[in-house]
Amino acid sequence: MVTDQTETLRRVPLSRDRVLRAAVALADGTGIESLSMRNLAQELGVVPMALYKHVANKEELLDGMVDVVVGEIGPPVLGTDWKSAVRQRILSARQALLGHPWASRVIESRTTPTPVMLAYLDSLIGMFRTGGLSADLTHHVMHAMGSRVLGFTQEMFDDSPSDDPSQSVDPDAQAAMFREMATKYPYVTEMAMAAAHEDESIVGQGCDDQFEFEFALDLLLDGFERLQQQGWTSADRSRGDGGA
Amino acid sequence: MVTDQTETLRRVPLSRDRVLRAAVALADGTGIESLSMRNLAQELGVVPMALYKHVANKEELLDGMVDVVVGEIGPPVLGTDWKSAVRQRILSARQALLGHPWASRVIESRTTPTPVMLAYLDSLIGMFRTGGLSADLTHHVMHAMGSRVLGFTQEMFDDSPSDDPSQSVDPDAQAAMFREMATKYPYVTEMAMAAAHEDESIVGQGCDDQFEFEFALDLLLDGFERLQQQGWTSADRSRGDGGA
DNA sequence: ACCTGAACACCGTTCAAGT
DNA sequence: ACCTGAACACCGTTCAAGT
Numbered sequence: 001m002v003t004d005q006t007e008t009l010r011r012v013p014l015s016r017d018r019v020l021r022a023a024v025a026l027a028d029g030t031g032i033e034s035l036s037m038r039n040l041a042q043e044l045g046v047v048p049m050a051l052y053k054h055v056a057n058k059e060e061l062l063d064g065m066v067d068v069v070v071g072e073i074g075p076p077v078l079g080t081d082w083k084s085a086v087r088q089r090i091l092s093a094r095q096a097l098l099g100h101p102w103a104s105r106v107i108e109s110r111t112t113p114t115p116v117m118l119a120y121l122d123s124l125i126g127m128f129r130t131g132g133l134s135a136d137l138t139h140h141v142m143h144a145m146g147s148r149v150l151g152f153t154q155e156m157f158d159d160s161p162s163d164d165p166s167q168s169v170d171p172d173a174q175a176a177m178f179r180e181m182a183t184k185y186p187y188v189t190e191m192a193m194a195a196a197h198e199d200e201s202i203v204g205q206g207c208d209d210q211f212e213f214e215f216a217l218d219l220l221l222d223g224f225e226r227l228q229q230q231g232w233t234s235a236d237r238s239r240g241d242g243g244a
Numbered sequence: 245m246v247t248d249q250t251e252t253l254r255r256v257p258l259s260r261d262r263v264l265r266a267a268v269a270l271a272d273g274t275g276i277e278s279l280s281m282r283n284l285a286q287e288l289g290v291v292p293m294a295l296y297k298h299v300a301n302k303e304e305l306l307d308g309m310v311d312v313v314v315g316e317i318g319p320p321v322l323g324t325d326w327k328s329a330v331r332q333r334i335l336s337a338r339q340a341l342l343g344h345p346w347a348s349r350v351i352e353s354r355t356t357p358t359p360v361m362l363a364y365l366d367s368l369i370g371m372f373r374t375g376g377l378s379a380d381l382t383h384h385v386m387h388a389m390g391s392r393v394l395g396f397t398q399e400m401f402d403d404s405p406s407d408d409p410s411q412s413v414d415p416d417a418q419a420a421m422f423r424e425m426a427t428k429y430p431y432v433t434e435m436a437m438a439a440a441h442e443d444e445s446i447v448g449q450g451c452d453d454q455f456e457f458e459f460a461l462d463l464l465l466d467g468f469e470r471l472q473q474q475g476w477t478s479a480d481r482s483r484g485d486g487g488a
Numbered sequence: 489a490c491c492t493g494a495a496c497a498c499c500g501t502t503c504a505a506g507t
Numbered sequence: 508a509c510c511t512g513a514a515c516a517c518c519g520t521t522c523a524a525g526t
Contacts, residue, residue, distance in 0.1 A: 037519060047492055049520085058519065108352065111402045118429050121400075125431035135438040139451070142435065144460035147398040154391040154398045156365075158355045185362050187369035191386065194379040207383070211478075216388035216464075219471075223463040234455075281500060293501085293511055302500065
């Protein structure tokens with residue numbers, strides 16, 4: 001294809017699918033904060049109002065974008081135990097999300113599941129149920145997993161190393177800052193140090209996100225398995241809020 | 245105080261504290277989506293630009309609002325084992341958040357921790373460390389907890405019963421909808437049924453949020469304790485992605 | 489019947505002109 | 508030196524006027 005791209009896009013008639021794909025591409029390329037209806041329309045060589053033929057409003061656009069991402073999650077693997085199968089599926093969801101940095105934030109902001117999302121959730125719930133977990137336990141399990149079923153967790157803070165040139169090197173200031181951190185927040189500092197074998201950083205940086213995700217995922221899956229084997233029921237509300 | 249409130253507010257000079265408290269009150273009362281700089285200024289009987297004397301921009305306003313909420317979290321209880329102490333502190337954080345429905349969303353959107361937030365995290369990390377967990381394990385523990393350290397989890401969808409009058413009763417349509425759900429998403433439906441002993445609902449409604457939160461929290465805390473007792477190290481990366 | 493320009497009712501923030 | 512009105516550069520969406 002040597003045809004001018006904008007020109008080509010202008011010729012192809014708009015469709016919901018083309019709108020959604022363009023929106024995903026725009027968000028991937030320039031960030032979700034610069035995705036506006038006006039912006040997207042311009043990218044498609046179209047007047048803003050033309051988009052409203054294919055999506056009712058911006059919320060529906062975002063729903064559709066999430067559907068595109070969920071559509072990239074692989075199907076369940078067959079022929080293993082439920083725990084491995086669930087584990088692999090969720091790690092596949094994680095892979096899908098990694099290609100779209102905006103996706104987890106947008107998913108969080110959705111208020112009602114789309115049919116595509118419901119189909120994914122139904123299939124995942126089915127993996128627990130056919131694996132032998134009770135409907136009761138599965139319900140609590142899904143809540144405990146939260147957004148993890150889609151391959152992400154709410155990390156407390158964005159730990160991407162900001163390449164802000166305003167706070168450049170100046171080793172003296174950095175050392176002073178570090179000393180202040182270490183005295184004011186000794187445990188935070190120690191924890192950051194414990195993780196900083198791979199990156200220069202002050203807080204929370206340079207740790208292996210994939211490892212952290214799998215650590216928590218496995219802890220939860222192991223816990224679910226243990227409860228299942230014990231024949232746990234939500235009637236077993238034996239836990240008080242005190243006892244060791 | 246019988247003085248007219250707006251008049252009183254107009255007399256009291258602005259301060260960062262008064263701006264933040266007004267912002268929290270406004271968000272509590274009318275929702276975070278209607279909190280704008282212009283709106284807040286009006287509430288304070290002040291021109292929008294006056295706010296910029298006390299907060300650099302809207303991001304800093306939101307940071308400050310989170311600080312107000314974090315300030316409401318109770319101090320650690322003394323004289324118990326680390327697990328109970330952590331449990332109680334996190335449930336106290338949850339109580340603080342329950343009074344400010346917007347808080348979890350705003351916390352998620354923060355990109356850098358404030359000193360107030362760092363102080364809270366430091367104190368919580370300290371509870372694990374003085375309880376005997378290694379710096380290494382504590383690091384992974386904090387990641388596994390994610391936003392749960394502040395008393396909330398990312399629930400997959402907003403399950404508050406929308407009192408939208410447009411989709412009022414009409415039991416026939418509702419029954420048809422239910423049949424469609426049950427055939428298209430059998431496991432989702434079953435799970436919703438399993439939880440719906442207390443509320444009329446289609447999906448995800450009517451379950452005990454507090455119970456779900458504690459279920460996951462205890463599962464994680466129990467898991468952490470088990471790892472600690474086993475002398476776990478992150479060098480033990482024994483888990484493959486397959487084996488049962 | 490379809491499409492779209494202009495307009496509406498908002499934003500956060502800058503900046504220069506006022507006191 | 509301090510304060511602030513007007514303006515800038517945006518939003519999502521409505522609606523009436525064009526073809």
